Amino acid sequence: MAGRGSRLRPHTLTVPKPLIPVAGEPIVHRLVKDIAKVLNQPIDEVAFILGDPAFFGDDIVDSLKGLAKSLGAKASIYRQDQPLGTGHAIMSAKESLSGPAVVAYADTLIKANFTLDEKADAVIWTKKVKNPEAYGVVNLNEKEEIIELVEKPEEFVSDQAVIGIYYFKDIAVLKGKLQEVLEENLMHGGEYQINDGIKKMMAEGKIFKTGTVDEWMDCGNKNVTVETNGKMLNFLQQDGEKLISDSVKKEASEIIEPCYIGENVVLKNSTIGPHVSIGDGCVVENSSIKNSLIQTNSSIKNAKLDNSMIGNHAKYDGNYTQISIGDYSVLE
Template identity: 60%
Template sequence: MKIIVPMAGRGSRLRPHTLTIPKPLIPIAGKPIVHRLVEDIAGVINQKIDEIAFIIHKDFGTQVEEDLVAIAEKLGAKGTIYYQEQPLGTAHAIMSAKESMSGPIVVAYADTLFRADFTLDTTADSVIWVKQVEDPSAFGVVKLDGDRITDFVEKPKDFVSDLAIIGIYYFKSGETLRAELQYLLDNDITKGGEYQLTDGLENMKQKGLRFVPGKVDEWMDCGNKNVTVETNSRMLGFLHNDGENMISKEARIENSTIIPPCFIDKDVVLINSIIGPNVSLGRATHVTESKIKDSLIQTHAHIKNADLDNAMIGNHASFDGNFKSISIGDYSVLE
């Protein structure tokens, strides 16, 4: 089994945090989004992962590439890097990794997390992960006939289904998907100037391939600051309920209170502070004389005299002040 992860976008809605690192490498509950994503996929498919192919922009840099390869290796898989130099649509992005499209594959967009408890139907030609939503008009949705997907509808104005496509797909044959997407590119079949995966899926369905849904219990977005902080809180809650210990023994805690669920990484220093609930503190962050709840703080940050709620603070940032709901990026200083 192979996993293909398109992630060449810069994540402009999450700036300033994505000015220095790609959105999929931002940590949620102490672990990069893309790391959690591929772990969760591995848990659902319950098969050995041979390769994880990451599709990035060439400007991301060697450190990002090394970090991604390391994520794959932690799962016992080969990590491969491909480049998408122009944003020409979902089908174009996936085809950037066409050399890895063989055998069974999972395609997963790296800006979403999920919780699911279902058995992958590997007899189907394709499984599309979906989640029931209140407002399907904002999403691409699928229509069902029994357990078979009959239609893909993009942002329907009239109700046709409330099962939204979350951006994770299984294909029994990577070769079949590659051939269909290559057909789109060769014949310049676009919508809005972009090559779309859904056009390839529709062609496959018209040829009689069987598509079935994989329904997830939870779907968490990381599109902007507010929803990323919310996703961090929800993930902390799940991990806490699973009994996972999220407070490092290498943290220094002096006259401070931690209200769970919280993630406290190694070398964190807490002095005269109240942390939690729903707070992630990255490695070597120092917090003094502060109250923090429902917030995501990355590594090596220094926070003093703060009362933070719904805050997101980047790596190596320094904050000392009275602002409550803030979003400051890496190496920023607000004193």
């Protein structure tokens, strides 16, 4: 999670993308917990690969340590000092690369219910897609084993897109192959990629299988993050989770579920929902809001919002419909 999330600016100018809340909880927290559910086995350690300490500071480290502790695991914090690709990022945590492990990119959310194939040396998590030519996909043999990774195929290879989550029976094998990649200076676009380590494992006959997720939800830019927030709220409502705090104060207002509304939110003469997340301490007056994400301690007045995203400690009073403003912004 070392990247700066430039496609989600301005929201990632002050908060790293994996810490942006979706449906009331940071992306990386939801992802780690959902992976843990699929694994259904004890987790000893969660290693987080962060970027510049000036951006990924002590408060973020404390949050991640709390996440690992909630799973009964220790947290290990590593820094990727240069943006040199996924393979380089993984090797930044080389002290933790032993035994069974999952590698995940912390900018997507999933909904999954499958069992890991214990006969496989590795499992690449995939999602069936309608337009595989837009993704990196896996090529399978007659045994349903992955024999090739193909980036944006012009001719049909499969409809199983790689989503950026991998399981390794012994990640030390990947570590060895990525070390070879570094020593050979094998780069693509100036970066070292995990795929080159995986291809070296396949060349030695290691068995790769797929684990197909039910939902793969992106958080790459404002529009897809708002869409993902709506999907996640639907799932949480179906699971019976409590989404609206008891401390919400409503005055002549209506909430159309599903919505997440945090602690000490004040709603006056407003209609909220569906598919809206509002963080702690916000005040919303004379407004209609749907399909939107609002973080904490913001003030919204006289708004009619749809497909919008507002950061922390922001003030908004106006008649735009689709907006995206970051932390401490004022638009009146």
